[in-house]
Amino acid sequence: MSTGCVIGVDLGGTKLLAGAVDPALNVHHRATRSSRGDDQAALLHTVVGAIREVRDAIEGASGTVEAVGIGIPCLIDAERGMAVTSTHLPLLDVPFRDLMAERLGLPVFVDNDANAAMVAEWRFGAAMGARDAALLTLGTGIGGGLVVGGALQRGSQGAGAELGHMVVQADGPRCNGNCPNRGCLEAMCSGTALAREASRIARERPSSALGHALADGREILGPLVTELAFDGDVAAIDAIALCGSWLGIGIANLVNMLNPDVVVVGGGVIAAGELLLGPARAVVAARALSPSREHVKIVAARFGAESGMLGAAALALDGIGAPA
Numbered sequence: 001m002s003t004g005c006v007i008g009v010d011l012g013g014t015k016l017l018a019g020a021v022d023p024a025l026n027v028h029h030r031a032t033r034s035s036r037g038d039d040q041a042a043l044l045h046t047v048v049g050a051i052r053e054v055r056d057a058i059e060g061a062s063g064t065v066e067a068v069g070i071g072i073p074c075l076i077d078a079e080r081g082m083a084v085t086s087t088h089l090p091l092l093d094v095p096f097r098d099l100m101a102e103r104l105g106l107p108v109f110v111d112n113d114a115n116a117a118m119v120a121e122w123r124f125g126a127a128m129g130a131r132d133a134a135l136l137t138l139g140t141g142i143g144g145g146l147v148v149g150g151a152l153q154r155g156s157q158g159a160g161a162e163l164g165h166m167v168v169q170a171d172g173p174r175c176n177g178n179c180p181n182r183g184c185l186e187a188m189c190s191g192t193a194l195a196r197e198a199s200r201i202a203r204e205r206p207s208s209a210l211g212h213a214l215a216d217g218r219e220i221l222g223p224l225v226t227e228l229a230f231d232g233d234v235a236a237i238d239a240i241a242l243c244g245s246w247l248g249i250g251i252a253n254l255v256n257m258l259n260p261d262v263v264v265v266g267g268g269v270i271a272a273g274e275l276l277l278g279p280a281r282a283v284v285a286a287r288a289l290s291p292s293r294e295h296v297k298i299v300a301a302r303f304g305a306e307s308g309m310l311g312a313a314a315l316a317l318d319g320i321g322a323p324a
């Protein structure tokens, strides 16, 4: 194939994944970075470093990199390639596209990270062929993507589809970052919320494997909870099921609002698979309206935690006229 690779970047709230992707959506090299606690200058430096690592690996193997696509958890002004404002990252009116293009010497395309993930799953993944679909990415926060009537929905200012900030418990915990709200879906079943609930359960049940992990000084984060749950620890399974139930309440709202064909769940937390989706489906079956509740499929993202990276790559491929 004459077209070389593009680099897709998923810039999450605490970590970054970059990958070299060819027009058939094969991933040739990946680089990860932590973006936790970076200020704006450090964040931009981190992004450039990860992209350069991937580019060097490809060019070192005699390949070419033709463009870069970046998904950012941020309100994006698509026309000007600006990162306008972000709940989780120190980005305020940053000309992200032009800054990156200047530093990299490559064409750069930017979009909201969850919109990129929605596009990847809609065009190539778990929502392929759907006319109406929603996507929730459960990571540090919760990103949302919406396809209604066969078109991606961005809202009037590009700030729409913030599905993670629908309220599911009016007097619930404070939401994350710059969100002024309480009891948002993000506050109840993001990776951050899973870590919080699992830590609480670990304190309440010290004889569980989760409790022992806490006593041993291990940090109770999503991947550890998922590992213990797969090993059969009931406390860890309960923590994931609790988050799954909250997820189900959020999805029931989406189902009643949109009557979607499919709701796709991605992000790092979906590593828990059916331990998360089973309880969510049970809540939707009990709470959503018929016939929408029977029609909707609630499934894991085909590309798991890589949907955002692949969607950003697809954006770059589209941008240079070599659509995947």
Ligand SMILES: [Zn+2]
Binding pocket: 164, 165, 175, 176, 179, 180, 181, 182, 184, 186, 187
């Ligand atoms: Zn919120």
